[in-house]
Amino acid sequence: MSQEQNAAAQAGSESASGTLRRMEEGVCCDGPFPETRRADDAVVEAELSAFKALANEKRLAVVHALREGELCACELETVLDAPQSTVASHLRKLRDAGIVATRKEGKWTYYRIADTASLQLLDLAAALGEDR
Amino acid sequence: MSQEQNAAAQAGSESASGTLRRMEEGVCCDGPFPETRRADDAVVEAELSAFKALANEKRLAVVHALREGELCACELETVLDAPQSTVASHLRKLRDAGIVATRKEGKWTYYRIADTASLQLLDLAAALGEDR
DNA sequence: AAGTCATATCGAGATATATCGATGTGTATG
DNA sequence: CATACACATCGATATATCTCGATATGACTT
Incomplete structure (x- = not known):
């Protein structure tokens, strides 16, 4: 919730960056102003982990x-129609990313969605691309 | 909203799949029952497009x-600290996926988030991995 | 304890994605 | 109209990811 305030935003009233100043001087990026716009590393890493896990057709099919x-x-x-080692490899990645969880029962390992947030992710992603 | 009903779900009351039947017979996957559990291709493709676009550190940094x-x-x-052609390549992918939109103004091309749903995606993804 | 079944892991080759210099395109500006 | 700038595209190399047979592990059965 701690939003760093960008000092360059004061330079112009038109956009969040230094648009006006650039329009006047006719040059771009002569000052080091968007350095402050970098995200928290831990947050980016968490997001990256989730997105990488879901950025694959077979893993997406598993979640569905x-x-x-x-x-x-x-x-x-059977669902993926792929050899056992391939499926196991995808399931491992989904598990590592915290998308699915497992339950062992005798010889079998049951997989389930670990967090309903994953399902919301799917719906949002589907909505994004639906018009393009 | 049209949810296909899995015929195998009738076989047991314990889980959504044929768990009980398997426990009794001691074998797994002898019948072709999870064939009905495949997702709509168009939906998966849309989701995949969004997730692939966001499954990259630099592109995620851009969105942030x-x-x-x-x-x-x-x-x-400046934000990505990468050569121009590299940045342009990432911006293209974000644009193709519908994550960002552009506005041309003279020599410059301004990029913005195209849909607030993208921002919700980030927040959900961050929440997923925050404990792991 | 030997055999079978469900799954996990390993490792190597196949495929996909990222990187970035070179070059092209469009827009101001002198 | 030559030059400079912002940006896009191309193409080759580097890096990452996927695939899947071989092999290991661990549970149940006989």
């Missing part, structure tokens, strides 16, 4: 399959 | 920088 309830790894093999 | 208002391409060079 799990919307209706948990499935074991071998059922997900 | 644009939270406080629009910036021109050369300012984003």
Whole structure:
């Protein structure tokens, strides 16, 4: 919630950056002003982890399959129509990213969505690209 | 909103899949039951487009920088601390994915967040990984 | 304890993505 | 109209990710 205030924003009233000043001087980026616009590293890393995990067709298919309830790894093999080692590799990444969680029951490992926030992510992402 | 009902869900009352039946028979995946659990291709493609666009450290940094208002391409060079062609390449991908939009003004091209849904995406993704 | 089944891990080759210099395009400006 | 600037595109190399057979692990069965 601690929003750093950009000092350059004072230079002009038109945009958040130094638009007016640039228009007058006719040059761009002669001063080091957007240095303050960098995000918190920990936050970026967390976001990156989630987005990388979901930026794959097969892993996305897994998450969709799990919307209706948990499935074991071998059922997900059927869903993805891919060899066992391939599926296991994707499931590992989803687990590492905290998107899915597991439950062991005898020989089987059941996978489920770990956090409903993941499902909201899917819906938002779908809405973004729906007109393009 | 049209949710396909999985026929296998009837087999047991414990989980959404055929858990009970498997427990009794001691085998897994002998029938083709999770075939019905595949997602709509168009939806998956839209989600994939958004997630791929955001699954990169530099592009994520761009989006964060644009939270406080629009910036021109050369300012984003300063933010990313990368050569012009590299930055341009990332901006293209963000634009293709519909995450950012542009406004031309003389020599400059200003970039802004195209849809507030993108910002919600960041917040959700950050929340997902914050404990892990 | 030997065999079978479900899954995880390893490692190497295939595929995709990122990087960035060179070059092209459009817009001011002298 | 030559020059400078902002930016886009191209193309080659570097880096990362995916794929999947081989192999390991751990649980149940006989």
